[in-house]
Amino acid sequence: MEYKAPIESYSGVxxxxxxxxxxxALKIGGENxxxxxxxxxxxxxNPPIFALEVWDMEPTDWPEWVLEPFNDVVSDPAKWxxxxxxxxxxxxxxxxxxxxxxxxxxxAREAAALTKKVAEAIGIPLIVYGSGDDKKDAExxxxxxxxCDGMNLLIGPVLKENYEVVGKAILNHGHSAIxxxxxxxxxxxxxxVKLCKxxxxxxxxxxxxxxxxxxxxxxxxxxxxxxxxxGVIVKDGMTQMxxxxxxxxxxxxxxxxxxxxxxxxxxxxxxxxxFLLAGANILILRHPESLKLVKETIxxxxxxx
Amino acid sequence: MPISGSxxxxxLPGRKGCKExxxxxxxxxxxxxxxxGAKPDKCPxxxxxxxxxxxxxxxxxxxxxxxxxxxxxxQIGNEEVIYRHEKTFVHPPxxxxxxxxxxxxxxxxxxxxxxxxxxxxxxxxxLKANLLAPYFESGDRNKFTALVKKIYExxxxxxxxxxxxxxxxxxxxxICADRYPLLYPVTKENLGAAIPKIKEKPTPVGVRGESIxxxxxxxxxxxxxxxxxxILAPGSKNLREAIRxxxxxxxxxxxxxxxxxxxxxxxxxxxxxKDGLKEIMAASLFIIKYPGIIVLSDFxxxxxxxxxxxxxxxxxxxxxxxxxxxxxxxxxxxxxxSPILVTSNWALTYFLVSSAIEAAKVPSFLCVKDTEGLGVVxxxxxxxxxxxxxxxxxxxxxxxxxxxxxKLVIPGKVARIKGExxxxxxxxxxxxxxxEATEIGGFLPEFTRKLKA
Numbered sequence: 109m110e111y112k113a114p115i116e117s118y119s120g121v122x123x124x125x126x127x128x129x130x131x132x133a134l135k136i137g138g139e140n141x142x143x144x145x146x147x148x149x150x151x152x153x154n155p156p157i158f159a160l161e162v163w164d165m166e167p168t169d170w171p172e173w174v175l176e177p178f179n180d181v182v183s184d185p186a187k188w189x190x191x192x193x194x195x196x197x198x199x200x201x202x203x204x205x206x207x208x209x210x211x212x213x214x215x216a217r218e219a220a221a222l223t224k225k226v227a228e229a230i231g232i233p234l235i236v237y238g239s240g241d242d243k244k245d246a247e248x249x250x251x252x253x254x255x256c257d258g259m260n261l262l263i264g265p266v267l268k269e270n271y272e273v274v275g276k277a278i279l280n281h282g283h284s285a286i287x288x289x290x291x292x293x294x295x296x297x298x299x300x301v302k303l304c305k306x307x308x309x310x311x312x313x314x315x316x317x318x319x320x321x322x323x324x325x326x327x328x329x330x331x332x333x334x335x336x337x338x339g340v341i342v343k344d345g346m347t348q349m350x351x352x353x354x355x356x357x358x359x360x361x362x363x364x365x366x367x368x369x370x371x372x373x374x375x376x377x378x379x380x381x382x383f384l385l386a387g388a389n390i391l392i393l394r395h396p397e398s399l400k401l402v403k404e405t406i407x408x409x410x411x412x413x
Numbered sequence: 414m415p416i417s418g419s420x421x422x423x424x425l426p427g428r429k430g431c432k433e434x435x436x437x438x439x440x441x442x443x444x445x446x447x448x449x450g451a452k453p454d455k456c457p458x459x460x461x462x463x464x465x466x467x468x469x470x471x472x473x474x475x476x477x478x479x480x481x482x483x484x485x486x487x488q489i490g491n492e493e494v495i496y497r498h499e500k501t502f503v504h505p506p507x508x509x510x511x512x513x514x515x516x517x518x519x520x521x522x523x524x525x526x527x528x529x530x531x532x533x534x535x536x537x538x539x540l541k542a543n544l545l546a547p548y549f550e551s552g553d554r555n556k557f558t559a560l561v562k563k564i565y566e567x568x569x570x571x572x573x574x575x576x577x578x579x580x581x582x583x584x585x586x587x588i589c590a591d592r593y594p595l596l597y598p599v600t601k602e603n604l605g606a607a608i609p610k611i612k613e614k615p616t617p618v619g620v621r622g623e624s625i626x627x628x629x630x631x632x633x634x635x636x637x638x639x640x641x642x643x644i645l646a647p648g649s650k651n652l653r654e655a656i657r658x659x660x661x662x663x664x665x666x667x668x669x670x671x672x673x674x675x676x677x678x679x680x681x682x683x684x685x686x687k688d689g690l691k692e693i694m695a696a697s698l699f700i701i702k703y704p705g706i707i708v709l710s711d712f713x714x715x716x717x718x719x720x721x722x723x724x725x726x727x728x729x730x731x732x733x734x735x736x737x738x739x740x741x742x743x744x745x746x747x748x749x750x751s752p753i754l755v756t757s758n759w760a761l762t763y764f765l766v767s768s769a770i771e772a773a774k775v776p777s778f779l780c781v782k783d784t785e786g787l788g789v790v791x792x793x794x795x796x797x798x799x800x801x802x803x804x805x806x807x808x809x810x811x812x813x814x815x816x817x818x819x820k821l822v823i824p825g826k827v828a829r830i831k832g833e834x835x836x837x838x839x840x841x842x843x844x845x846x847x848x849e850a851t852e853i854g855g856f857l858p859e860f861t862r863k864l865k866a
Contacts, residue, residue: 109629109633109672109673111626111674112669113661114661114664114665114668114669116664144653144656145656145660146653146657147657147660147661210825210828290791290794290795291791292794292795295794321719321722321726322722322726323761323765324759324761325723325726326497326726326727326731329497329701329726329727330498330731333496333497333498361851363851364718364722367715368715370690370716371714371715371716374690374694374697374715374716374719375719377694378693378694378697378719378723381697381698382697382723382727385702401690401694402694404691405652405691405694405695405698406652408691409651410651410652410685410686410694410695411651411652411653412652412653413650413651
């Protein structure tokens with residue numbers, strides 16, 4: 109029997125999206141192969157990028173070994189963000205946790221001013237996540253979009269409850285959107301369909317929700333794998349957006365990550381690597397050492413020597 | 414692709430109504446053959462060549478191979494899909510711990526102890542590594558056989574015997590042949606000499622090539638010699654090549670039904686990375702990308718647990734969400750004055766919440782609503798954890814008969830269902846609990862004190 113290498117090729121392409129402006133601009137997506145299938149026909153023009161997470165307030169529930177690299181900057185989000193850049197992040201993800209009514213209920217204009225300060229402090233693009241409270245985000249995120257007009261931030265979560273008001277502000281002020289739905293491919297497509305009625309599809313990133321290792325990672329993993337395959341193989345336009353995996357927070361709140369630093373680094377590292385293999389284009393982590401570990405696994409000596 | 418009934422029927426005699434196979438027609442027999450419910454030799458009119466050809470065509474595209482014996486046997490292979498969402502992955506990879514005969518006696522003892530003792534309880538299961546891999550590195554055959562003997566006598570685990578030296582390999586095999594060790598490596602250089610020795614006491618063999626192409630003639634020759642308990646090592650030099658080789662082997666077996674590659678594979682993170690954490694990351698890549706055996710140079714509690722959990726998660730059957738039964742559960746013998754909490758029936762949610770209640774040492778009722786295995790927020794998003802449905806469940810589950818106080822704690826993440834739930838449950842007071850299970854310990858004692866005051 110003759111062996112013939114089973115090389116495959118597909119006709120779908122993930123949309124290429126730019127985040128950031130000018131010298132800060134970064135491209136994601138654009139691939140017509142499945143994750144890391146460099147042996148198939150096609151290409152991955154833009155490798156996955158990594159963000160480190162910054163909060164708009166001092167975290168109280170992070171294990172000490174996650175805060176340790178940032179001990180001198182946690183009270184100043186702009187400095188914290190600069191440190192993330194120094195530590196090798198391609199982009200920074202700012203979480204506006206304090207705007208949550210259950211936290212400090214920080215007013216929208218304060219959050220927007222802070223976001224601008226952080227965006228201006230770094231030489232890489234900025235991702236902004238609201239608190240996830242759909243009503244408060246409907247106030248906060250439009251203000252953020254307006255104050256940071258033209259900076260092409262990546263802003264979310266845009267939810268089915270607030271996509272009209274948040275989506276319009278993101279569009280009008282020249283940013284890109286993170287469309288978030290809870291772990292379901294039909295809800296995900298439905299939100300993209302609704303959003304695309306007024307919002308350009310090549311400025312949307314999909315957030316299918318990321319669960320941590322041991323806490324439902326298999327759901328996120330298989331959903332991301334399916335989204336990518338339906339986009340690349342089946343050519344469904346509503347799944348041909350790049351995907352973001354916001355996994356740092358999910359990992360570091362687990363009992364296992366809080367037990368020891370090394371176990372935590374692996375918890376975050378293995379979760380991130382799993383999502384990379386499933387097709388995530390942007391990964392948000394918290395610890396610079398797990399970030400380094402993941403980057404080396406898919407790009408260092410062990411990857412290609 | 415397995416052979417279909419309509420293809421099989423063309424090879425059958427087409428005798429009308431003989432029914433000697435036990436089925437009414439040849440077609441019915443063919444369908445049964447295709448689904449694995451019958452064997453070709455049930456038909457007395459087939460030549461032995463046709464029976465052999467049919468058996469070959471009906472064999473699973475990736476062979477099931479067993480290493481080890483008894484309750485510690487590890488079965489790998491027999492996989493049917495390339496991506497787990499297409500159906501499910503079936504046989505989780507064996508995690509093997511490498512022990513070199515160059516390592517000190519203390520280190521050897523420590524590793525044997527480690528593999529026996531590092532076991533982790535996880536949602537009703539026990540997670541553990543399951544193979545040992547003695548490695549001939551010293552150049553002294555006696556040292557290697559002594560190591561194998563020690564492992565054989567002090568554990569019941571299956572073994573991967575690794576030796577470039579054939580004499581050492583087969584001497585070691587003779588010590589533990591009854592435990593079906595995997596012999597590694599068989600290569601193009603030693604194949605001819607190895608075949609008669611393998612046949613003396615058949616156990617699985619690991620075939621190593623510099624490339625996939627090089628494996629094909631090796632497994633073909635082994636099969637011609639009647640040796641089919643085979644595991645493949647495609648000689649990938651780094652992780653980039655490893656994803657390619659593992660994917661090609663799986664595709665060739667499943668999509669091309671290419672028999673010479675229809676075997677499980679083995680991967681060696683232990684030879685790819687020197688740094689501990691990087692080696693574990695490489696192993697983690699292999700848990701997703703296919704090998705049936707993953708050999709590690711070392712591990713500790715902090716590095717083994719995440720890998721074992723990943724293996725469990727990836728090999729969970731996606732067609733069945735892990736869910737627990739809908740009812741109220743008693744945690745720590747609650748009485749009529751104990752707090753009542755409600756959550757979803759995803760196994761993980763139940764496990765997290767009930768263990769947090771136990772840790773808080775506050776006897777409670779935990780009402781678990783059927784959300785088809787979804788977590789609380791996802792279930793709410795899908796309309797399975799709204800005020801109306803939770804209310805209806807609380808009414809019908811009978812908790813009202815057990816409780817003095819009609820006060821229900823809902824998860825903080827779905828605080829928004831409070832109003833709706835109050836409408837659905839007249840006479841009940843609804844309290845918003847913490848957003849995370851980890852915060853239950855801080856919440857429950859104070860809540861209970863107020864409840865009883």
